[in-house]
Amino acid sequence: MVTLLPSNKFDLMEKHRHKRIKTKSGGLKTPFFMPDATRGLVKFLSNDDLKKAGVGPMVVNTYHLFLQPGVKLIRQAGGIHDFMNYRKPLLSDSGGYQVFSLIHKNPQMGKITDQGVMFRSPLDGQKHFITPEKSIQIQFDLGVDMLVCFDDPPPNNYKKEKIAQAVERTIAWAQRCLMEYKKQLIKRKIKGSERPLIFCVVQGGEHIDLRKRCVEGLLAVAEKVGLKWDGFGFGARHIDGEGNFMGEVLQKTADFIPEKYLRFALGVGTPEDIVKCYKMGWDMFDCVIPTREGRHGKLFLRKSNNQLSIINTQSNAKDRKNIKNKFYETISIKNNKFKKDFGPVDERCDCYLCKNYSRAYLNHLFRIRDPLGMRLAAVHNLKFYADLLEELRKI
RNA sequence: GGGUCGGUGGCAGAGCGGUCAAUUGCAUCAGACUGUAAAUCUGACGACUUCGGUCUACGGCGGUUCAAAUCCGUCCCGGCCCA
Numbered sequence: 001m002v003t004l005l006p007s008n009k010f011d012l013m014e015k016h017r018h019k020r021i022k023t024k025s026g027g028l029k030t031p032f033f034m035p036d037a038t039r040g041l042v043k044f045l046s047n048d049d050l051k052k053a054g055v056g057p058m059v060v061n062t063y064h065l066f067l068q069p070g071v072k073l074i075r076q077a078g079g080i081h082d083f084m085n086y087r088k089p090l091l092s093d094s095g096g097y098q099v100f101s102l103i104h105k106n107p108q109m110g111k112i113t114d115q116g117v118m119f120r121s122p123l124d125g126q127k128h129f130i131t132p133e134k135s136i137q138i139q140f141d142l143g144v145d146m147l148v149c150f151d152d153p154p155p156n157n158y159k160k161e162k163i164a165q166a167v168e169r170t171i172a173w174a175q176r177c178l179m180e181y182k183k184q185l186i187k188r189k190i191k192g193s194e195r196p197l198i199f200c201v202v203q204g205g206e207h208i209d210l211r212k213r214c215v216e217g218l219l220a221v222a223e224k225v226g227l228k229w230d231g232f233g234f235g236a237r238h239i240d241g242e243g244n245f246m247g248e249v250l251q252k253t254a255d256f257i258p259e260k261y262l263r264f265a266l267g268v269g270t271p272e273d274i275v276k277c278y279k280m281g282w283d284m285f286d287c288v289i290p291t292r293e294g295r296h297g298k299l300f301l302r303k304s305n306n307q308l309s310i311i312n313t314q315s316n317a318k319d320r321k322n323i324k325n326k327f328y329e330t331i332s333i334k335n336n337k338f339k340k341d342f343g344p345v346d347e348r349c350d351c352y353l354c355k356n357y358s359r360a361y362l363n364h365l366f367r368i369r370d371p372l373g374m375r376l377a378a379v380h381n382l383k384f385y386a387d388l389l390e391e392l393r394k395i
Numbered sequence: 396g397g398g399u400c401g402g403u404g405g406c407a408g409a410g411c412g413g414u415c416a417a418u419u420g421c422a423u424c425a426g427a428c429u430g431u432a433a434a435u436c437u438g439a440c441g442a443c444u445u446c447g448g449u450c451u452a453c454g455g456c457g458g459u460u461c462a463a464a465u466c467c468g469u470c471c472c473g474g475c476c477c478a
Contacts, residue, residue: 038431059430097430109432122432148430201430239429266430273429288431295434296427336424374434 004302004388005275005327005395015254015281018393021230021262023145024194025081025089030262030283033274033389034059034091035291035382039068040084042291042382044375047086052352053379054386056088057145059286062138063095063130067121071141079143091146091286092139093266094177095119095130096201100153100236112152114169132176140184144196146230148266149177151201153236156246163205164213170235171217174200178225197230199264205236208252215256231262234282238268245273254281271300271328271388278392285389290381295374297334297366300384302348303327328384331359333377338363351383352376 019030035042035050038061042050050058060080065071077083080090099117103110110119116131135150150173154166181198184190200218204210215232222229234253238246250265254277257263264284265277274285290300331338333345341359353362353376365373 034430036431043431044434061431064431091430093430098432100430102432106432151430153430233430235430237429243429245429264430269429285430287429288433289429292431292433292435293428296436298428332425334425369434371434 004384004391014279016278016392016395017259017281017283019262019283021197022193023089023197025087025145028057028089029393031274031278031389031392032057032284033385034284034286035385036061036286036288037084037086037090039064040080042378043295044371045291045378045382047084049352049375049379050086050382053382054390055382056386057091058086058088059091059093060142060144061095061098062092062135062142063098063119065092065142066095066130066138067123067128071138074143075141081143089145090142091199092142092144092148093286094135094139094148094150094201096135096148096151096153096235097266099151100155104153104155114172116150117152132173133180136177136180136184139196140188146197146199147181148199148233148264149174149201151203151235153201153203154205156205156237157241158205160205160207160210163203163207164210167203167210167214167217170201170203171214171221174218175221175225178222178227178229182225182227197262198227199231199233199262200229201233201235201266202253202257203235204249204253206240206246206249208249211249211253212256215253219258229261231264231284232257233264233266234268235266238265238273245269245276247276250277250282251280271385272326274385274388275327275392290385291378293330294377294379294381297332297373297377298381299331299333299345299377300381301329301331301346302384302387303329333359333362333373334366335363345380346384349380349383349387351380353380 021028021030034057035055037058040060042058065074065080074080074083081087098119099112102119102122103112103117109122110117116129116134119128119130120126121128130150132150136147139147151170152166152173154163178198185195202211202214202218204214218229218232234250238250240246254263262284263282265282267287268274268277268282268285269287270289277285338359343359344354345359345362346354357376362373362376365376
């Protein structure tokens with residue numbers, strides 16, 4: 001494998017660590033990245049593609065799977081692993097993010113109360129009431145290896161008092177989630193080694209005091225219930241209104257979370273954001289970037305050296321400035337300049353795309369909008385992420 | 396040869412006297428995307444420009460009109476119908 005990271009480029013605090021965790025579907029070493037298989041698949045990819053891309057654990061989504069095909073069917077299939085025929089660890093996101101992405105962004109899509117959330121299905125408009133308890137029950141029904149508490153992630157630009165309110169709600173919901181978790185373990189007679197790991201989520205937007213309050217509240221709640229969290233997630237968006245990475249908030253939040261807990265930076269992120277978070281002590285990541293941007297024709301490339309990128313010259317001024325800090329480059333394969341480029345997408349990459357096809361061919365696939373193009377691009381980007389994380393595991 | 400319907404920007408196809416450099420779709424060019432309502436979304440798309448405008452454009456030519464892609468004449472080209 002070609003080294004991705006320049007060895008001396010990161011002047012951040014060195015708080016990274018390596019943990020080993022056990023799940024019923026196998027062990028994991030941190031740090032690791034999980035692609036989002038929201039509806040029970042990484043769009044366009046087969047399990048074989050995932051394997052070739054070096055994908056291990058993945059994230060599925062409670063709310064989306066609840067809507068379709070429904071929990072009952074997945075139970076009949078023998079659980080989400082059997083349904084997908086995927087044997088590696090799976091983490092289910094609670095549906096909390098959909099409180100943000102569907103409702104906070106679009107109030108007519110549902111209603112949030114202390115009791116729970118009324119979602120209006122984007123599929124057919126039907127109403128569904130999801131409570132913290134229900135989210136946990138669904139996640140047990142899915143049979144995942146890791147589950148996440150149902151939370152309320154407000155947009156970062158909300159007034160502080162509203163974010164504080166979301167923090168208190170998230171803490172209260174976490175307690176209800178943990179109680180339900182306890183109940184389900186007993187009800188289903190789940191033994192220690194079969195126990196899914198449980199993550200709570202820290203809210204608080206850009207406010208460090210609220211993040212602190214949230215971590216403390218979540219620790220207190222666990223004590224009250226008499227169980228321990230396996231990990232803490234960083235909730236809401238980790239970029240501010242201008243698209244800037246909220247480095248200090250991420251760093252401080254990591255510091256508030258006691259060392260022994262896993263730290264899961266939900267939704268992070270770009271390769272550089274992952275590296276930064278890793279250095280701060282975050283262990284786990286998931287993001288749609290490699291797959292979505294791949295489907296949209298953006299490919300991640302290993303840099304030939306530590307010099308400035310010359311490829312991405314058409315990006316805006318802000319990007320051009322930022323690119324100095326990047327250890328990789330990106331191309332938009334749809335661009336005209338690749339029409340007759342018969343070289344591989346990334347000559348330093350050994351993924352299925354780069355080993356078999358040219359830039360010109362991929363450009364053609366995107367021009368005719370054939371799904372094969374999106375599939376190959378997603379495989380390539382996931383391999384890039386897999387290689388990056390493999391490298392981080394060695395640092 | 397007669398009749399009839401048509402010829403609009405790369406293509407398809409609106410417009411049928413001024414608000415038209417011309418709706419819309421496709422194509423093209425670029426950009427965005429961070430716990431996936433995303434095979435999506437945004438912008439540009441005649442030429443020049445001191446960004447206020449200026450010019451050239453709706454088959455050709457010639458008219459009518461203050462004003463024509465839009466009305467009239469004629470020519471060229473195409474579809475269909477009749478001989």
